[in-house]
């Protein structure tokens with residue numbers, strides 16, 4: 001705003017010289033005259049007759065006129081050499097000696113103030129500031145200026161359209177005026193404004209000025225939003241819009257919300273000063289203010305929306321994914337694995353941010369039917385395909401995210417996520433071999449013995465899914481077997497827990513099952529989860545053992561046939577049926593009783609020489625287990641034929657024997673009086689008859705070649721008469737003899753103390769002997785008869801039974 005300067009110079013002049021020849025001469029010049037200088041203002045009414053006088057311009061009485069005014073002496077034109085607001089001059093014509101020829105003529109050169117007032121200007125906002133200066137000392141009443149509107153023309157639609165702040169000289173629309181401004185005349189309105197010093201006092205110097213106010217149409221109109229491409233490559237600052245405040249003296253002021261690179265020129269041209277980035281800021285709201293010189297808004301600010309238009313300058317960015325994804329094996333096709341997403345910073349909803357997805361990896365395996373993974377190109381959801389995945393597999397999913405909806409030229413990134421296929425316990429453990437055996441175990445195998453080791457495998461990977469439990473399902477009701485295994489191994493040992501027993505169970509069929517410790521997923525275990533172990537129990541017989549390893553005895557070479565030499569017996573603990581046999585009795589001297597093991601001489605030991613040894617091997621066999629056998633040797637040491645024992649025959653009749661036993665016996669003669677049988681060269685042999693009681697009670701021992709000696713075998717034999725059967729072998733013949741013996745209690749002399757037979761009372765020696773002799777005589781008689789008869793008969797048949805062989809007892 002160009003200040004309206006008013007010069008209060010000699011305002012008092014017209015009052016001091018009221019009689020001055022003319023009223024003030026008032027010349028108005030347009031403010032802001034843009035033409036050439038000098039500007040001829042007016043022709044002064046100079047008197048022609050005083051042309052010889054000199055025209056003097058002065059600022060006032062006694063004051064030199066100032067620039068820029070001058071009076072053209074020829075034409076009398078007052079002219080301004082340059083612009084100034086208002087001037088008060090006085091023109092006098094003086095003679096050379098200084099006499100005033102004409103005048104003084106006061107001249108006020110007053111600027112006409114022009115102002116443009118835009119419709120829409122708010123009331124109270126100054127659009128013109130008057131400034132006045134007073135030559136008086138500042139701060140005194142002389143320089144305390146007051147402004148007043150003296151008149152408004154036209155006075156329509158209101159007489160007080162404007163208001164002037166008295167002290168500041170700020171001209172603004174009055175509130176009333178503002179409401180009626182739109183109906184107001186286009187103007188111009190002319191205001192006469194007065195400035196006066198001395199404050200509010202009535203006195204004081206004053207000056208006036210004219211203000212022409214034209215009302216102009218409002219050009220401060222809302223702006224259409226501006227669309228600016230981001231990354232625009234133009235020279236900056238780049239023009240974007242134009243604002244215009246039609247009122248005068250405007251200062252534009254721009255604000256950006258948020259702050260941005262925008263500027264407004266003094267002419268109201270809006271610029272963007274550098275390229276924009278939509279992703280940093282997509283929209284700005286600019287406000288342009290039209291302000292007066294004091295920074296006050298004439299009206300509401302204009303808003304301008306700047307929209308930054310997108311360019312595809314951002315590639316999709318993969319959303320960071322967490323650690324790898326775990327998918328259990330055997331998950332159904334269609335199971336969502338993950339959703340790989342990529343963000344595109346470009347304008348949402350535009351192709352620039354329209355991201356589609358393509359599965360790069362894994363590629364379908366060659367030859368496989370389906371894909372392992374499927375990708376929905378729009379939702380980016382990765383699901384399982386139909387191709388199966390193996391537990392333990394690590395898959396790197398690579399997905400290409402492309403913007404522009406996948407169109408050519410789109411920007412892309414590759415998103416990756418690791419997928420781990422985790423194991424599921426879907427494999428039941430299985431035995432590698434399901435039929436084991438038969439395993440043969442000896443009956444005496446000790447508890448703890450390993451029967452067999454079974455091995456099972458599990459196709460799962462996870463160690464926990466491979467842990468197995470074993471159990472005996474059937475075949476072991478007695479708990480004879482036991483299973484031992486290490487928890488994390490596939491081996492299980494079938495062991496004996498109790499003793500085997502061939503008698504109760506010669507074989508076993510043990511069914512072992514294996515199962516996972518963890519719960520199995522899917523179909524249950526198949527037949528491979530059981531294994532059958534067949535065990536055969538091997539019977540164990542303790543080896544045969546005889547009570548001696550070698551049996552030795554000394555045998556006189558004279559031992560008669562049939563003599564019991566010794567008895568071979570199994571050792572005590574044996575409870576077996578054993579059969580004995582001789583292995584190499586090459587001489588044929590011996591015979592053995594198959595069951596009892598008694599060894600007898602089979603015949604007389606003809607050819608045996610004293611001092612020789614004869615060894616025969618005996619074999620013992622178990623009748624139930626023919627495989628079991630043992631042997632022992634019989635060693636016979638041959639002795640000289642014993643001398644006839646000096647047996648003291650009993651002093652008494654030797655047909656009785658004392659009980660309790662005394663040391664004598666009865667001589668039994670084997671000699672036959674039959675000359676056919678009497679072969680003196682061959683010895684006789686004697687044995688007791690087969691009656692067990694006889695064998696128990698009696699003892700017969702060889703005496704010499706032809707006689708034997710019969711004694712009591714027991715300490716005590718019931719007294720009585722006995723017929724002791726004695727079998728005699730001689731020259732491959734055999735016969736039996738019944739030897740009558742009386743057993744009685746004896747006195748110290750060895751005499752029978754009791755009467756035997758029919759004797760009454762205390763027996764005497766004589767009666768006893770008599771009885772004995774009588775009895776013997778009777779027997780002898782009978783025997784002779786029998787013998788005679790038999791001897792005759794024998795000539796016809798020598799092989800008659802022993803009973804019928806003639807008997808003979810020595811007397």
Ligand SMILES: *[C@@H]1O[C@H](CO)[C@@H](O)[C@H](O)[C@H]1NC(C)=O
Nearest residue numbers: 237261262263264265266273
């Ligand atoms: C704004 O424009 C003005 C004038 O046009 C200039 O002087 C000023 O440096 C500009 N400011 C910026 C930040 O460009």
Ligand SMILES: *[C@@H]1O[C@H](CO)[C@@H](O)[C@H](O)[C@H]1NC(C)=O
Nearest residue numbers: 571572573574575576577624
């Ligand atoms: C011997 O075996 C038989 C039959 O085998 C049996 O009856 C008997 O009691 C057993 N004796 C001993 C002492 O073992």
Ligand SMILES: *[C@@H]1O[C@H](CO)[C@@H](O)[C@H](O)[C@H]1NC(C)=O
Nearest residue numbers: 584585586587615616617633
């Ligand atoms: C019988 O066999 C045993 C053992 O082999 C041997 O010592 C012995 O001399 C044999 N006896 C005869 C008579 O051959």
Ligand SMILES: CC(=O)N[C@H]1CO[C@H](CO)[C@@H](O)[C@@H]1O
Nearest residue numbers: 644667669703704705706707
């Ligand atoms: C051959 C031999 O010496 N025989 C005698 C056996 O003993 C009886 C009884 O003493 C005698 O009578 C035999 O002569």
